[in-house]
Every structure is written in C-alpha cells, then in structure tokens.
Amino acid sequence: MNHSYEIFGLDESASLEEVEARYKELKAKYNEEKWQDGEAGNNAARMLEKLDAAYADIMDSRREKKQEGSSSAYEEVSAAIRSGDLNRAQQLLDALNERDAEWHYLQSVVFYKKNWMNESKKQLEIAMQMDGGNQKYRTAYEKLKARADYNGQTGGAPNTEPNVSAPDEQMGGNWCSNCASICYTTLCINCLFNLCCNCR
Secondary structure: OOHHHHHHOOOOOOOHHHHHHHHHHHHHHHHHHOOOOOHHHHHHHHHHHHHHHHHHHHHHHHHHHHHHHHHHHHHHHHHHHHOOOHHHHHHHHHHOOOOOHHHHHHHHHHHHHOOOHHHHHHHHHHHHHHOOOOHHHHHHHHHHHHHHHHHHHHOOOOOOOOOOOOHHHOOOOOHHHHHHHHHHHHHHHHHHHHHHHOOO
16 A cells, blocks of 8 residues: 555545545644644644655656556557547547647547548647647648648648558648649640640
C-alpha cells in the first residue's frame, strides 16, 4: 500500500472525492491542534507537513496514470484511423472524458477523413489554442488550409486516403502527389492540343 494513502487512512482504491474530503478534514484538525502547547502542537505541525506532501504525491501519481491511459487510448485511435475504421476511431474518442489538445487533433483527423473540412478546421484550431507550441498541429493546419484554398480555386472536392502509414501523415499527406497528378494530366492535354493544331 502507498504510504501516502496510509497517512489519510485510505487505500489506493479511494476515489478522488474521498481523498480530497479526508485531506480537508485532517488539515482542519491539525491546523487547530498546532496551537497547543508542547509536543502536541509540534506533532500537529509535523503532521501538516506530511499531509501536504502525501496529498501532492497522490495527485501526481493519479495524474501520471491518467496520462498513461490517455496515451494508450490515443494510440488505439490512431491505429483505427490508419486502418480506415473511422467509426471505431470516433467511438474511442467519444469514450474519453478528458479532451486535451491531442484529443481535438485526432477528432480533426477523423472529420478530415470524412471530408468535413469546416469541422476539422475548428477542432485543429482548438488543439492549437490548447497547445500553441505543438508543431504537428500547426503543420496539419497549414496543410488543411492549403488544400481548402486549392479546392476553393479549382472547385474540386477534397480527396482523402483512408489508409495512412504514420500519424504525421494523417492529414493532408497526399496533397503533393495529387497536385503532381493534376499537372501531368494538364501536360497531356496540352500535348494533344498541340498535336491536333500541327496536323492542319
């Protein structure tokens, strides 16, 4: 059993609400007792220090476990996206209670794969607001914006590939190859046009 929980008289299965309630209760108790004369007051002061240290330790431990759980869940979401199973990816995202920047990024990718460009853009903007220094989010946003601008100019619908090889290719990874394909088609049309004109 974690020694920090012993100070609270709880075990590790205790809920966060139970830990916080016990912390407030003991803190009030020792705050009152620390004004007593002699060893009783000194002991209460020492217990206050132990109480604060134990509470910080429990909170840190729970935060790390939550992050590990989120990381594992996000890997599962990414795998579902790479395999093209968008329904599974969405179910996994919906099941997560804590929605941090990475959650919004992955939600943006799912929307992108469904050709929901406005919704995808909004989710990416939220991700960047929450973690402005993340280069992955900014790169994805620039790719999405470039594709939206290109489609706006040409009137074409966005083309997506459901199967991706890596997380950083989940958004806009095939834009350059699509552009090259269009250029090649245009070149062929020009060649045919010139050939017809020279046959007069």
